[in-house]
Amino acid sequence: MSRTLAEKVWEAHVVRHGSGAEPDLLYIDLHLLHEVTSPQAFDGLRLANRKLRRADLTIATEDHNVPTVDIDKPIADLVSRTQVETLRRNCAEFGVRLHPMGDFEQGIVHVVGPQLGLTQPGMTVVCGDSHTSTHGAFGALAFGIGTSEVEHVMATQTLPLRPFKTMAINVNGALGEGVTAKDIILAVIAKIGTGGGQGYVLEYRGDAIEALSMEARMTVCNMSIEAGARAGMIAPDDTTFDYIEGRPHAPSGADWDAAVEYWKTLRTDDDATFDAEVHIDATELTPFVTWGTNPGQGLPLSANIPDPEKIADENERVAAEKALTYMGLEAGTPLRDIRVDTVFLGSCTNGRIEDLRAAADVIKGKHVASGVRMLVVPGSMRVRKQAEDEGLDKVFLDAGAEWRQAGCSMCLGMNPDQLAPGERSASTSNRNFEGRQGKGGRTHLVSPLVAAATAVRGTLSAPADLEN
Amino acid sequence: MDAFTTHTGVGVPLRRSNVDTDQIIPAVYLKRVTRTGFEDGLFAAWRGDEHFILNQEPFKAGSVLVAGPDFGTGSSREHAVWALMDYGFRVVVSSRFADIFRGNSGKQGLVAAQCSQSDVELLWKVLESEPGTPVTVDLTDKTVRAKDLVAPFEIDDYTRWRLLEGLDDIALTLRHEPEISAFEGNRQTWLPTTDPLPAV
Numbered sequence: 001m002s003r004t005l006a007e008k009v010w011e012a013h014v015v016r017h018g019s020g021a022e023p024d025l026l027y028i029d030l031h032l033l034h035e036v037t038s039p040q041a042f043d044g045l046r047l048a049n050r051k052l053r054r055a056d057l058t059i060a061t062e063d064h065n066v067p068t069v070d071i072d073k074p075i076a077d078l079v080s081r082t083q084v085e086t087l088r089r090n091c092a093e094f095g096v097r098l099h100p101m102g103d104f105e106q107g108i109v110h111v112v113g114p115q116l117g118l119t120q121p122g123m124t125v126v127c128g129d130s131h132t133s134t135h136g137a138f139g140a141l142a143f144g145i146g147t148s149e150v151e152h153v154m155a156t157q158t159l160p161l162r163p164f165k166t167m168a169i170n171v172n173g174a175l176g177e178g179v180t181a182k183d184i185i186l187a188v189i190a191k192i193g194t195g196g197g198q199g200y201v202l203e204y205r206g207d208a209i210e211a212l213s214m215e216a217r218m219t220v221c222n223m224s225i226e227a228g229a230r231a232g233m234i235a236p237d238d239t240t241f242d243y244i245e246g247r248p249h250a251p252s253g254a255d256w257d258a259a260v261e262y263w264k265t266l267r268t269d270d271d272a273t274f275d276a277e278v279h280i281d282a283t284e285l286t287p288f289v290t291w292g293t294n295p296g297q298g299l300p301l302s303a304n305i306p307d308p309e310k311i312a313d314e315n316e317r318v319a320a321e322k323a324l325t326y327m328g329l330e331a332g333t334p335l336r337d338i339r340v341d342t343v344f345l346g347s348c349t350n351g352r353i354e355d356l357r358a359a360a361d362v363i364k365g366k367h368v369a370s371g372v373r374m375l376v377v378p379g380s381m382r383v384r385k386q387a388e389d390e391g392l393d394k395v396f397l398d399a400g401a402e403w404r405q406a407g408c409s410m411c412l413g414m415n416p417d418q419l420a421p422g423e424r425s426a427s428t429s430n431r432n433f434e435g436r437q438g439k440g441g442r443t444h445l446v447s448p449l450v451a452a453a454t455a456v457r458g459t460l461s462a463p464a465d466l467e468n
Numbered sequence: 469m470d471a472f473t474t475h476t477g478v479g480v481p482l483r484r485s486n487v488d489t490d491q492i493i494p495a496v497y498l499k500r501v502t503r504t505g506f507e508d509g510l511f512a513a514w515r516g517d518e519h520f521i522l523n524q525e526p527f528k529a530g531s532v533l534v535a536g537p538d539f540g541t542g543s544s545r546e547h548a549v550w551a552l553m554d555y556g557f558r559v560v561v562s563s564r565f566a567d568i569f570r571g572n573s574g575k576q577g578l579v580a581a582q583c584s585q586s587d588v589e590l591l592w593k594v595l596e597s598e599p600g601t602p603v604t605v606d607l608t609d610k611t612v613r614a615k616d617l618v619a620p621f622e623i624d625d626y627t628r629w630r631l632l633e634g635l636d637d638i639a640l641t642l643r644h645e646p647e648i649s650a651f652e653g654n655r656q657t658w659l660p661t662t663d664p665l666p667a668v
Contacts, residue, residue, distance in 0.1 A: 015651045016644055021625035025644060027651050029659060037545065039501035048638070059662040065499065079499040086501045097662050118660050130544040130568060144568055146546035148575035148637070156641045158648055162624070194486055195538040195564050228541065230567050248665050255658035262656070294486045294541070315485040315536055315585075322484070412543075414495040431542060433490040435513050 002269035004166045005235050006201040009141040009266065013124050015158055023160040029123040031153050032109045033060035033096065035087040036414070037128030041151035042090040053157045055095040059118065060087060062101050063108045067416050068377050068404035071101050080415065094154075107380020107406040110134040110348040114218065115382055117247025121236035121263040126153055131348045131430065133224040137217035138244070139236035139266045141201070144225065164231065165275040167200040168268075171208040173283035178463050180358070181216035182350060182428070182447035184208065184280070185223040186288040186298045192278060194296040197229030200276065203268060204234050208282035214243040215354035222349045223430050226295035235267045287462045289335055290432045290445040292323035297432075299335065301450065301462055307331035326434050327442050328422070335460050338444065342425040343374040343455040344437070345448055346404075347411040350428035351379025355448040356387050360395040362452035362463045367400050369458030374401035374451075375417060377409040401455065413438040426454040469577045471634030472607055475558045477531030479603035479614055480521055481595040485536035489569065492540070492548040506547055507554035526600035532612075534561045534591045534603075540569025540580075549576045559605045561612055561621065563588050574627040575637060581605060581612055587619035607632055 003011070015025040031054075038060070045052065052058065065080040075081035084101070091098040099105040105112060110131055113119045125135045125142035128150040135142035149159055169188055189196075202224050204217075212220070217234050224232030241260055244250045251259045290298040291305050297320070299306070308320040308331065324331065329338070345351075345359050356378065368374045376396045378384035384406055387393055393403045410417040411429035413436065419425055421440025428451050432443040444460060453461040497509030514520045521527050533552070539562035540548060549572045552560065560578065563585035573580040583591070594614045595601055604613045605621075607628060612619045623631075630637070641648075 016647045018626075021629065023626055025641060025647070027648070027655075029655075030662075036498050040503045040546075043501075043503065050638070056661040056663050064495075077499075083499050083501055097664055118662065120660060123659070128544060128546075130542065144544035146544055146549070146568060146572035146575065148546060148572065152638050152641065155638045156645075156648060157652075158641060160637060160641060162626075194541050195566075198564065198567055225542075225568075228538070228566060249660040249662075251658040251660075258656075259658050294488065318483070319485050412490075412495045414498065431488075431490065433488045433542060435494050436490050439494070439496075439513060 002272040004268040004272045004274060005139060005203055005233055005266055006141060006164065006166050009122050009124065010163060012122065023162045025158050026124060026161050028126050028153050028157055028159060029057060030113065030118055030125045031058045032113055032125065032127035032132070033058060034063050034109050034129065035083045036064045037147050037150055038090065039083065039086045040147050041154055042094065044151040045154055050155045052094040052096070052154050057157065058096050060091050060096050060098040061106055061109050061112050062087060064408045064412065064414050066101050066407040068407050068409050071405045104381050107382065108348045108351060108408055110222065111351060111379035111383065114138065115247065115380060117244055117250035120244060121240060122266050126159065130225040131222050133230065133232050134218050134222040134348055136221040136224065136231050136233040137214060138240055139233060139263065141231055141233065143230040164201040165199050167197060167202050167276040167278065168274040169202050169204045169278050169280065170206045171204060171280045171282050172206040173208055173281050175208060175282050175285060178287060178449055179285050180447045180449060181212055181219040183285050183288040184282070185220045186290065186295070186445060187280060187285055189223065189227045189295050190298045191280070192227050194226060194294050195228045197224060197227035200229050202227065202229045202232040204232060209234055210237065213354060214239060215352040218352065219349055223295065226430060236263045287447060287450050289450060289460055291327065291329065291335060292320060293326055293432055293434050295430065295432060295445060297323055298445065301335050301460060303335055305329050305331050305333045305335065338460045339424070339458055340372060340426045340444070340454060340460065341423045342419060343372060343451050344410040344425055344427040344429060345375065345451050346377030346379065346409050347429040348379060349430045350448050351377060351383065353383050353386050355428065356383070356392050359448040359452035360392045362449055363399045363456060364395050366456045366466070368455045372455055372458050374455040375404060375410055376401050377404040378406050380406045410437050412436060426451050426460060469634050469636060472577055472579060472631045474604060474606045474608070475531065476602050476604040477558065478526055478529050478600055479532045479534055479591065479595045480527045480530035481592040482521060482533055482535040483592060486538045486541055487535055488542035489540055489545050489548040490542055493545065493551040498545055498547050503550065504554060506551040510551040510555045531556050532559045532561065532603040532605060533557050534588060534595060537562060537564040537585060538566065540566040544568045546572040549573050549578050553578050561588060561591065574630065577631060579605060579607060579623065579631065581621035581623060583612060583619045583621045590617055591619065
């Protein structure tokens with residue numbers, strides 16, 4: 001029977017099929033942990049006197065709470081410090097490998113897994129974090145779970161799940177100059193909505209996707225959850241294999257050959273059918289930014305703020321009105337006229353080496369506009385080191401940006417990097433929810449290229465605007 | 469987990485769509501390492517506004533939240549469910565739930581009752597015209613009732629069964645331990661482990 005990529009990976013992990021309403025029991029190949037969603041799960045194990053079944057398929061890092069300056073000092077926020085110290089105690093007690101602050105392999109959990117070569121095609125990967133969908137870029141079935149499920153995986157290395165439906169996101173044609181993976185995914189979310197992917201695994205397909213690097217594919221899959229889909233996948237190909245080969249945990253020798261042979265079977269069969277299909281013409285895409293308070297409220301940078309009164313659907317109209325009030329914006333304003341206070345380059349969406357290179361290219365020899373602060377936060381210490389080896393830190397520092405240590409940073413208001421009430425950011429992160437970057441903060445989601453150009457001009461801008 | 473059959477309590481109309489988990493509980497409240505005491509973080513940003521529905525009598529004592537579509541989107545934080553339950557909510561009614569939120573609810577015994585949007589609108593009207601109207605949520609016949617309104621809701625059969633019985637997922641899975649071990653015996657040997665690598 002012909003099957004989609006997602007169905008193949010699912011079937012390869014079924015420990016037992018459920019009967020009737022009972023879900024399938026799915027084996028989990030890799031469990032990623034961080035300090036925020038794990039403490040109550042470890043506690044649950046202790047209370048029930050259960051063991052961690054497979055410490056050797058589990059790895060932890062510190063990312064959400066960590067400061068990105070003065071990391072050699074204890075975390076000043078006592079509650080954050082307690083959470084990080086709790087992770088350290090739990091990992092020591094249960095024998096879990098942990099990369100703590102300051103370690104060369106520390107970083108955002110979704111940057112760390114792939115760069116270590118732990119994320120491989122055809123695997124099942126989970127983490128108590130919704131952006132686990134990132135790992136789907138390798139053809140893995142990867143999704144975020146809640147803390148009860150974290151505990152369940154710890155105790156059993158499995159999860160009871162009902163199969164997802166499948167949706168093909170076909171993106172064809174060549175991307176224009178200055179148009180990136182971030183613009184693709186923002187356009188997808190604007191098209192299908194924040195609930196459009198609910199219950200589905202998205203498979204990104206088409207020549208525009210095949211042409212993307214692994215970093216760019218991770219950006220696309222990362223934001224699948226913002227369309228409501230727990231997972232997004234891309235079939236592995238030579239780009240994938242080239243990225244994995246030689247990484248610390250990649251197979252080698254005969255194992256490599258056997259793995260690649262299997263990975264090459266991980267493609268949707270030609271005659272397989274999806275439960276839903278969406279088509280995007282990549283040639284029509286332009287730099288995309290959000291104007292509202294959910295990631296579906298986005299438009300091309302060349303557009304104006306929409307007028308809620310012209311939105312027919314009542315729920316969407318009310319949502320747009322509330323969003324504009326919160327964002328302090330007026331209908332009809334050109335997006336290019338929106339002035340920002342802060343530019344954030346980083347996160348599990350756009351904190352990889354290629355993102356830093358792209359932004360550095362734009363900002364090189366220029367300067368951040370007066371009154372604007374720009375934070376550049378590598379997704380991991382390895383990315384930071386690589387960027388420094390390439391001299392990117394100097395480019396950003398010379399432009400007047402801040403060069404930080406690795407972490408989730410300003411993607412979410414959990415560590416010292418936050419917006420003040422009323423402050424406005426152009427951010428390469430993934431969520432523009434109310435208060436996401438700090439209470440009262442206002443977020444516009446953008447690509448690294450738009451972030452860099454915006455930092456220079458002080459208003460939402462594309463690199464092409466710098467030439468005028 | 470406590471078993472759930474029916475619940476009757478004050479219904480709270482929340483006329484908002486896309487209530488994401490950052491609104492339900494902002495990240496700053498996620499720093500705790502305990503499993504209780506999250507009620508202060510519930511809708512923290514909105515509760516600063518005296519006009520917010522949970523600051524009004526009799527909605528303060530609400531236990532059935534009736535919200536717009538796409539409730540619980542965004543972050544996977546189970547703290548959102550804990551915050552709702554710690555505050556006193558037992559049921560959330562919406563026409564569409566985010567997948568992870570729905571799953572988390574089922575694990576904790578919070579009923580995520582999916583009604584049609586037209587029934588949600590009717591519930592809003594009842595609850596707004598007569599504040600304090602008790603709402604009864606019956607998991608056995610899958611209905612939400614308020615005054616004369618009887619709205620059917622959907623919930624998947626397995627979650628419903630677990631909620632009705634109050635069963636622990638992990639204990640259920642561990643009954644299949646031999647099958648898990650058998651599966652592990654057949655995994656590809658080249659699959660990665662997280663065991664530390666020897667220093668090069």
